[in-house]
Amino acid sequence: MSSFQVFILASVIKIVVVILVLLTAVAYTVWLERKVVGHMQNRWGPSRVGPFGLLQPLADGIKFLVKEDLTPPHVYRPLFIAAPMIAVICALTSISVIPFGTALTIGGHTIPLQITDLNIGLLFILGITSIGVYGVALAGWSSNSKYSLLGGLRASAQMVSYEICLGLSLVGVLIVSGTLSLRAIVESQSGHFWGFIPKWNIFYGCQFVAFFIYLMAAYAETNRIPFDLPEAETELVAGYHTEYSAMKFAMFFMAEYANMITVACLATLLFLGGWSGPVFGPPLLQAILPTFWFVAKIFVFLFLYIWVRGTLPRFRYDQLMAFGWKFLFPLAIANLVVTALVVAYRS
Amino acid sequence: MLHLVLFLVFGAMCVAGAVNLLIQKHPISSALSLVVVMASLAVEYLLLGAEFVAAVQVIVYAGAVMVLFVFVIMLLNAGEEELTKGSRVAMVLGVPGVLAGGLLIVWALIHDSGGNAVALGALPGFPQKIGALLFHEYLLPFEVTSVLVLIAILGAVFLAAKPETPPAPAGRKG
Numbered sequence: 449m450s451s452f453q454v455f456i457l458a459s460v461i462k463i464v465v466v467i468l469v470l471l472t473a474v475a476y477t478v479w480l481e482r483k484v485v486g487h488m489q490n491r492w493g494p495s496r497v498g499p500f501g502l503l504q505p506l507a508d509g510i511k512f513l514v515k516e517d518l519t520p521p522h523v524y525r526p527l528f529i530a531a532p533m534i535a536v537i538c539a540l541t542s543i544s545v546i547p548f549g550t551a552l553t554i555g556g557h558t559i560p561l562q563i564t565d566l567n568i569g570l571l572f573i574l575g576i577t578s579i580g581v582y583g584v585a586l587a588g589w590s591s592n593s594k595y596s597l598l599g600g601l602r603a604s605a606q607m608v609s610y611e612i613c614l615g616l617s618l619v620g621v622l623i624v625s626g627t628l629s630l631r632a633i634v635e636s637q638s639g640h641f642w643g644f645i646p647k648w649n650i651f652y653g654c655q656f657v658a659f660f661i662y663l664m665a666a667y668a669e670t671n672r673i674p675f676d677l678p679e680a681e682t683e684l685v686a687g688y689h690t691e692y693s694a695m696k697f698a699m700f701f702m703a704e705y706a707n708m709i710t711v712a713c714l715a716t717l718l719f720l721g722g723w724s725g726p727v728f729g730p731p732l733l734q735a736i737l738p739t740f741w742f743v744a745k746i747f748v749f750l751f752l753y754i755w756v757r758g759t760l761p762r763f764r765y766d767q768l769m770a771f772g773w774k775f776l777f778p779l780a781i782a783n784l785v786v787t788a789l790v791v792a793y794r795s
Numbered sequence: 796m797l798h799l800v801l802f803l804v805f806g807a808m809c810v811a812g813a814v815n816l817l818i819q820k821h822p823i824s825s826a827l828s829l830v831v832v833m834a835s836l837a838v839e840y841l842l843l844g845a846e847f848v849a850a851v852q853v854i855v856y857a858g859a860v861m862v863l864f865v866f867v868i869m870l871l872n873a874g875e876e877e878l879t880k881g882s883r884v885a886m887v888l889g890v891p892g893v894l895a896g897g898l899l900i901v902w903a904l905i906h907d908s909g910g911n912a913v914a915l916g917a918l919p920g921f922p923q924k925i926g927a928l929l930f931h932e933y934l935l936p937f938e939v940t941s942v943l944v945l946i947a948i949l950g951a952v953f954l955a956a957k958p959e960t961p962p963a964p965a966g967r968k969g
Contacts, residue, residue, distance in 0.1 A: 527823070568922070571850035575837075578858025582830070585862065589823065589869045597869065604866045608859060615854075628922055 451557065458559045463544075466563060470543055474705040475505035481754045488758035512698040520591070520691050527590035532692065532699035535583025539706035542576040545569040546713045547631045549723050549739035561739065562631065569630040570622070573714065574615060577669065581607045583703065584671070584678060588688035599687025602765065603678035606668055609772045610675075614665035616780035620658040620787040621649050621718045634722030648721035654790070657783045659719045661776055666711040668772065670704060672753060674760040677768060712749035720745050802842050809835035820875045822868045826861060833857040847922045 479494065479501065486493025494501030519528065549561035566572050581604055588600015622628065625636040639647045649655045668675040679687030689700045716722060725741030727734050763771065812831035819825045833856040840849035929937055 524823075527827075566846070568846045568850050571847070571854065575850050575853035575858060578854050578862070579834075581858070581862050582827075582865070585865055585869065586823075586827075589865075601866065601869055604862055604869075608862055608866075611859070 454557045454559075458557075459563065462559075462561075462563050466543060466548075467540070470540065470706060470709065471702075473709055474702055475509065477705050477708065477750055478508070478701070479505050480750070481757065484751070484754045485758045488755075509698075512695050515694040517694040517696065520593075522592045523691065524590040524592065527586045528691075529696075531583050531587035531590060532696045532703075533583075534586065535580060535703035536699040536706070538576050538580035538583065539703040539710070542573045542710045543706070543713070545572050545630060546710070546717070547634065547722070548713075548742050552735060560631070565629065565631050567627075567629045570618065570628050570633075570714075570718075573710065574611075574618075577707070577710075578611060580703070580707070583700075584688050587692070587700070588678075591688070591691040593691050595684045595686070595690045596688050599678045599680075599684050599690070603671065603688055606671075606675065606677060606768060606772075609769065610665045610668035610776075613661055613772060613776040613780050614669060616777070616784055617658040617661035617665060618718060620655050620783050623784075623787050623791050624649055624655065630717050630722075634717055634724065637721040638724045646721055646724065648719065648724075650719040655719060655783075655787070657779065658787075659715070661780050661783065662715060662719065664771075664776055666715065667753070667756070668768070670707045670711055672704075672708070673757045674763050675768060676762060677765055680762060682762075708750065708753060709746065712746045712753070715749050716742060716745040720749075798842055802839065805835040805838040805842075809839070823865065826864045826868060829864070830857050830861045833861065847925055 482504070483493040483501065494504035497503040497507045519525070544563040545566050547560065547562035547565065551558045551560045553559075584607070585600045585604040588596045588598070588603065591597070621633065625633045627633060627636070637646075637648050637652070641647055641652055645651055650659050667673075671678050677687075678684075679689065681687075684690070689697055692700065723738035723742040725737065727737045729737075809832050812828045812835065816825045816828035816832065819828060833852060837849040837852040837857070840846075840852060
């Protein structure tokens with residue numbers, strides 16, 4: 449086979465595998481969340497369908513597909529239908545630039561474990577996420593319901609505000625590593641210092657403040673507790689997706705969890721060294737281990753998400769804005785200035 | 796070849812979005828058409844090889860500025876605009892104006908379609924290069940622009956600030 453045919457074949461296989469893994473991961477993150485939060489609240493969580501309730505996501509999927517798809521009267525139909533699509537497309541697209549391991553060499557062809565390696569990978573993800581806001585905002589507006597509208601308004605204000613903190617927290621990492629390519633950022637974090645501590649940006653680049661800011665901003669961007677005001681069920685019924693049912697509702701659900709996974713991937717790549725970790729054993733194990741470490745770090749990050757959800761109450765709306773603009777934003781700028789000074793002094 | 800097809804497709808999308816922006820009656824539809832224009836412009840930058848500019852175009856214009864537009868339209872709950880027959884001045888001045896502008900563009904395209912057109916993918920805009928240009932050669936304009944933005948922010952804050960509360964009556968100073 450020519451190298452072009454290999455490239456096409458490898459790309460198609462990678463896309464199919466990544467989408468399948470991502471969708472399965474989305475389904476089982478929901479299961480994990482219900483299970484873990486259940487145990488935190490001293491109940492069992494899903495336990496009837498299959499062993500440990502493991503088939504629950506499958507049952508939920510069938511339920512979403514066969515339920516009646518209601519479109520309430522007086523909605524603005526084109527946008528009402530387009531909004532969940534925008535949300536889910538943006539959520540699934542951003543995974544395409546995430547590298548999940550080193551390159552494989554099969555029959556003389558080197559295949560990087562990543563769908564595509566853009567040299568502006570990070571900016572691509574930020575751009576796609578910023579488009580994703582439209583899904584939520586338009587869903588709220590087109591539903592023609594006051595709860596949805598309030599949810600949509602809150603979502604767009606919150607996401608635009610926290611996007612700034614999110615972006616600024618990443619700039620520190622970019623200054624330390626000096627590139628926008630996600631693969632190059634991970635490669636700059638390999639190795640150890642002082643003998644045993646891994647050279648991850650969170651330790652070696654002293655980006656723990658940035659990591660904290662990223663964590664907070666990421667929770668707000670994905671509308672998760674304690675920042676889930678766009679869908680606060682105690683005041684807004686379900687916020688922007690109040691009027692949605694069946695698969696359209698499931699699409700918002702999928703988008704939210706896919707975004708969580710993307711955010712976890714980014715945190716792993718930028719702050720926690722990506723797929724770097726101890727590699728040992730026979731060649732086959734050596735090929736699998738980096739991806740294993742990558743997935744393990746993502747799992748830890750997702751678990752943290754669920755843990756926070758089971759622990760913290762929701763912010764009030766003015767507290768949310770004050771926290772974002774008066775605390776996180778100055779902190780992010782301070783972190784940026786200090787990082788820039790340190791890097792300039794070192795070089 | 797693929798570049799040319801993509802250029803034509805997204806160019807057409809850009810123009811269609813711009814026309815749709817004008818003929819749509821509802822502000823939300825117009826705003827969304829503008830998003831389409833911004834996004835297809837970003838793709839055109841990408842085709843020229845200016846990846847960084849394309850990404851910034853999407854993040855800043857489609858992702859931030861237009862979200863605020865949509866936010867304001869949603870907040871004010873602006874309704875559909877009424878369709879009028881148009882003013883006579885617009886008809887008398889507008890149609891010849893559009894024709895003259897169109898002719899000017901066509902003339903410029905015919906006159907200037909020599910060998911100095913920019914090839915697709917010919918302008919690799921790496922972030923490092925743009926940064927170096929911005930912070931060395933064009934440092935002064937860059938800083939002046941930042942002052943301009945600062946003035947705009949101050950103006951917005953001044954307009955949005957609540958009017959001062961009347962001073963408390965004398966003798967009750969705490």
